[in-house]
Amino acid sequence: LVGRMAVKPAVAKGNYDWFQTASLVTIVIYTKQKDISLDSIIVDYQDGSLRAETIIKDYAYLLHMGLCHEVQEEFSVRAVENVGKIEITLKKRQSTSWKCLGQPLEKHNSFTPKKDSDLRYRKCQLVSKEDVTHDTKLFCFMLPASSHLQVPIGQHVYLKLTVKEIVKPYTPVSDFLFSEFKEPVLPNKKWIYFLIKIYPNGLFTPELDRLQIGDFVSLSSPEGSFKISKLQELEELFLLAAGTGFTPMVKVLNYALTYVPRLRKVKLMFFNKTEEDIIWRSQLEKLAFKDKRFDVEFILSAPTSEWNGKQGHISPALLSEFLKRGQEESSVFLCICGPTPFTEQGIRMLHDLHISRDEIHGFTA
Ligand code: FAD
Ligand code: NAD
Incomplete structure (x- = not known):
């Protein structure tokens, strides 16, 4: 039984290939992952060497070669999802026929656990x-x-x-x-x-x-443990952001509203000190007006006397009000991000409110 152990994907030597035309060289990486997408590969070409790192499950597969001829700086990358392959198309500088792709460089054609791969x-x-x-x-x-x-x-x-x-x-x-x-x-x-x-x-x-x-x-190169798969079956999404802790919520919100078919509700609770600290307030209000699935609430910790919205810091009372589900049995997920004490206190309060660990992603350092 494999259990929770990471299994090295079965891309072995020979599982990348290349071919050429008079003007192009195409390298194909066979990942055997049907859901492979363009954010799973990082390609850098510098001083004649090509480095392509493909994330396959918990591993980084590296193709690293000193190319045998010069290519142009610009290249294109394409993911063919239904067959799980990635194609890198390079433009030759001269239209000579290449006898080989190039010389292998450090760690070429190898797997490294993703967590051990160097940041470049x-x-x-x-x-x-x-x-x-x-x-x-x-x-x-x-x-x-x-x-x-x-x-x-x-x-x-x-x-x-x-x-x-x-x-x-x-x-x-x-x-x-x-x-x-x-x-x-x-x-x-x-x-x-x-x-x-x-x-x-x-x-x-x-x-x-x-x-x-x-x-x-x-x-x-990117880093982080967030799993997009957590959002796919979702019906209700709760986002708790404080200050610039709003930044990871932007793409999550866009993804949920665009690609999650069963999504019924997204609620953002956005904590700031004052009204002038609120990032993209009018854009968020406009989105809430346009898309009935989305609600936003602003909570200020140091408002002026004119503020008639909610006030204070994150608290069990605010959270239990916020987390009222539309339907008792809906599948929910919650993301939280902000200053470390905010995130830590928030997660503790959410556990006390019986939100399970599996239903929360805390963005931390
Ligand atoms: P720092 O030197 O870290 O100082 C920050 C503040 O703390 C200053 O006001 C400083 O005066 C004060 N301070 C510093 N040391 C002390 C001390 N000993 N006692 C009291 N006060 C002190 N930030 C964003 O704006 N946008 C993002 O998208 C973003 N994403 C992030 C993602 C992750 C995963 C993490 C962990 C952080 C993220 N941050 C983000 C925060 C960012 O990384 C920096 O921490 C932030 O920009 C502050 O950097 P700095 O070096 O300018 O300030
Ligand atoms: P800020 O100082 O303007 O505070 C915003 C709100 O956070 C406050 O109104 C308050 O409600 C809450 N808050 C602040 N300190 C608190 C505390 N000690 N306890 C409980 N609640 C508290 O916030 P900022 O300067 O915009 O800082 C944003 C923080 O988010 C930074 O620490 C940054 O590192 C972090 N951040 C993390 C990530 C990540 O992915 N891990 C991403 C972006 C930002």
Whole structure:
């Protein structure tokens, strides 16, 4: 009996292949995973070497080669879900016929448990920066043409600045809450958005805020334990966010409203200090107006006297009111994220309210 042990997927030598035309070289990785998608693979091409890391269950399968001829920086990646294969198509610089794909480099054609694989960084360029609240900004970075990387829902990356070699984790957001308010955004998978609060006395964020458009930041491979499968059979979703703890909720919310067929209700309880701290308030209110499945409630810990909404910190009373289910037997899931004491207290209170461990995902460090 295998039990909960991770089983190494059966991709052996010979389970990747390649072929060519006069102008293209296509590498095919056979993952044997029917649900494989483009966020399961990270590809970087640099100085003649190609590194493609495919996440297959709890393992990272590495294809790592020094290519025998030069290719262009840009390449395309395609996931063929029904057969579980991934195709990387490279453009030859010269239309010569390749005798071999290249020389194997370190750990080529091997599996590493995902938790042991190294975080690798690539340089991304700052494309835009916009104020969202008085202290929180929306940063847009562009991946280099020579990298393919998509951050899975619920995961974060590390940003590193060359100035001080400081590294901090951030959770990308999708543009679904703000894109209709701006010029149409091209579906450009090369852009990664972050909502980042600038702390005047912080170590990292004031330096990040000093970047000019066109400057570079290093961005790591994604990390995190959130499982999208938890959402698939869901009927009711509860989201508890405090401050920038809202960031992982953005993609979760979008996914749930778009792809979860049985979903009846999503409730977001958003804790902030004051009204001016609330990220994307009008966008959230507009979404609640447009989509009857979605409700949002703002709770302030330091409101002005004009505030007539809910007040205070996370508490059993607020939670039991919030968690009233539409139907007794519905399948529910709850995500919580914010300052560590908020998340820890929240999870304890939820256990006391008989929400089981399986029904909660706490986003923590
Ligand atoms: P820090 O130097 O860490 O300081 C933060 C604040 O604490 C400042 O006000 C500082 O004055 C104060 N402080 C520092 N040390 C002390 C001390 N000893 N005593 C009292 N006060 C102190 N943040 C986002 O904005 N967006 C995100 O999407 C995001 N995603 C995250 C994902 C994960 C998985 C995690 C763990 C964190 C995430 N964060 C996010 C938080 C982020 O990683 C940083 O912690 C945050 O940006 C602060 O970094 P900093 O170096 O600027 O501030
Ligand atoms: P903040 O200081 O503005 O506080 C927002 C709200 O959090 C407050 O109004 C209050 O309701 C609650 N809160 C704050 N401190 C609390 C405490 N000690 N006990 C109970 N409730 C408390 O928040 P911020 O500056 O935006 O900080 C957001 C936090 O979320 C950061 O610590 C960041 O690291 C964390 N975060 C984590 C992730 C992750 O994935 N793990 C992602 C994003 C942000």
